[in-house]
Amino acid sequence: MNLWAPLDPKNIQDPFPMYAVLRQKAPIYKSQTGEWIISRYADVKEILKDPDFKSGNKLEWINRGITYFKNKGEDLSHIAVAINSFLLLINPPEHTRIRKFINSVWDNKEVDQLILENIDTLLNTKKRFKTIDIVDDFAKPLPNMTICKIMGISISHYERLSVLSNNLVKVLNLYNSFKDLVRIDAAAQSLISLFKELLETKKNNPGNDLISKLITGNDGEPEPLSDEALISIFIFLFIAGQETTIGLISTGLLHLSQHPDQLKELIRKPELAPRAVDELLRYDGPVHLLGRIAARDTQFDGQHIREGDAVTLCLASANRDDQYFENPDLLDISRHPNRHIAFGSGIHFCLGDWLAKRQGTLAIGKFIEIYPKYHIPDQTPQWNDNLSIRTIRHLSCSI
Template identity: 30%
Template sequence: MTDAQATTRPPSLLALYDPQWEANPYPLYRQLRSGGAVGWDEWMRTWLVLGYDEIVSLSKDDRVTGARIESFYAQLPAAAQAEIAPLKSALADMMLFNEPPRHTRLRQLIKPGLTPRFIRQLRPLVEEIADELLDQVVPSGRMDVIRDFSEPLTRRVVGRLAGVPDHALHLLRDWPGLLHEFFTQSRKAVPRLTALRAVFDADIEARRAGDAQDLFSEMIAGQLARADYTDEEIFANFLLLIDAGQATTTHLIGNAVLALVDHPDEQRRLREQPELSAGAAHEFLRYDSPVQFTSRVALDDIEIAGCHIRQGDSVTLVLGSGNRDPEHYADPDRLDVTRRAADQLSFGHGIHYCLGAALAVTEIDVGLAALLRRAGDLRLVDAKPDWLESVNFRFLQRLPITFTPLG
């Protein structure tokens, strides 16, 4: 990094903890990008990758790795390690935090169940659940989008997909992002994981024998017959399915509804042209993704955007910045439900492209279409939305709205 870049770049991504950026971090990203597409963050001790093209390039570069669970865990004090050991074990066996060849092997376990064709079979279920939930709140003309709609919608869909029996669905309620829990060294999720492991173990033999009837068993049956996966690997990726399909998608829908409240013209356009909703799902992901950045570690020296990243350096791909990069998207701070944004960064790129992308798009598409069909003139109850205190996760804690019942 040059001296000029050092003086023009704001001090750190940690500035996101400042209340002025909580509601809208994107002006901060714009300031950060003014110092260059890539730059060193002295406070966080990481390279910030802020430009769209640079994020895509490094997402596909095998000189950086996302296998960072073990290294973070190793630097914790022994007492902290003991408290979050079950969380660490689960994350370390997820495909997301492994590289080839193990990543390839783990990805194959559930890939057959997350193809667009398989997900299309789930669409009637998503539609049914969305309408059931709206039946309960539409007559009153008010609801909390998170509590009354997006969270129970994604919980019930992913519960069906993951094969969680009805008696255990309460374990998925208000699902915490497991990565957030791990990096904040929280043990709140550990009892939940222990209980879910008991549910999982009750069915594992039937799954291995091919006798289980749930969708998760159907999804992995072919791979269990061909490859030797441990129970721990299967459980970890069972959790990944829940984690990605529950917490992230809940807040994709919440953030999209907030964006529509803030943009009544786009709300009206989408209500009048519901056929736009599938494509608009990508625009909502681009405009305000629930996951703002992802971390990597350099395995070799890398030259990019005039910067020299050294082997062992931390690299942070700031997806929220790349999604608003004016070098890639025209007028990037404007929400446009007609924009073609299927190349947005929120699902990742390369081998770590999100396997659950088709399911997430389906749930946003169906959920928003159902809401706009049955609720008019969406308005906020509270002027200031309640965000999770995090520099990475754009999670709304609650989103109370009022509306005019339709139909």
């Protein structure tokens, strides 16, 4: 019996029964595609924090694919250039250097005000409507508008950038077809061109935005990063929080509507919003799967994982582990403590977790404040065909 079927439509719609079976019957499971599937909280967290499990081989896989298709007359090299400095795909010492560099110039001052202004802009335009699409009208544009302001990108570009980033982020899917790679490469080429132009503009006329700070900070580094590496960092920072924040807001509002007792409690006690967001992240966070590569032979629960083996970590399964969380299938916005691993753990812990959580907290809080009686008629929405980062395609809502 195949216990791992991430592309099965029923598991895309609801993967939690599959996760539960894995935790119970085969928590360290060798899949038909060759990778190990890790589903228990303790095992997932141990591997996330173990330096002998390296970040996944996506860059290596992409480079092999580029070489293969180049021999067939297809140039997909823009993908590798675009993602070459993505923190979630690289390992120390390069990972340590780039993460330290970004943290040295990126602060969270005045971010709340930016987010609230964007929320007001989006919701005020919908006040005369009876229905909205939570994904298209609210959850999707909000993180894009916010990161545009933080990075110093003209807000007029955000719709085009949103489409491009949505296409490029598909490179993180578990499996990609040739047609997928062609679309991803086209998006990568456009993003490289756009951010190269921004790099040159801000070199000559720096401001107080994140791109300018990265350029200025890089000039002061003992060994400055190349322009190509800087552009990859810009792309990473722009897209890193897009899909996750979209998923947090839209999935969060869906689950609150499915649990009216919890929604009423949050409306009654808005100060619970930060705890509510942590619980929504635990209950059904947007990042379900992460990849790692074993750098050594190791034993887990009687299974021998060999050096070079691919390992898929089921974060969403770990966050429903009844060995760690009481009543894990129950949504409880007052849950405390709540040591979920929705943003990972260890050195690859999500760089922008604070920004995603602030946007989620402010967006969900403001939405239910303005629309306390919102209603989502379709409680079984269509999900995007990607279990790694699980998001809803559309979510119509009566307000």
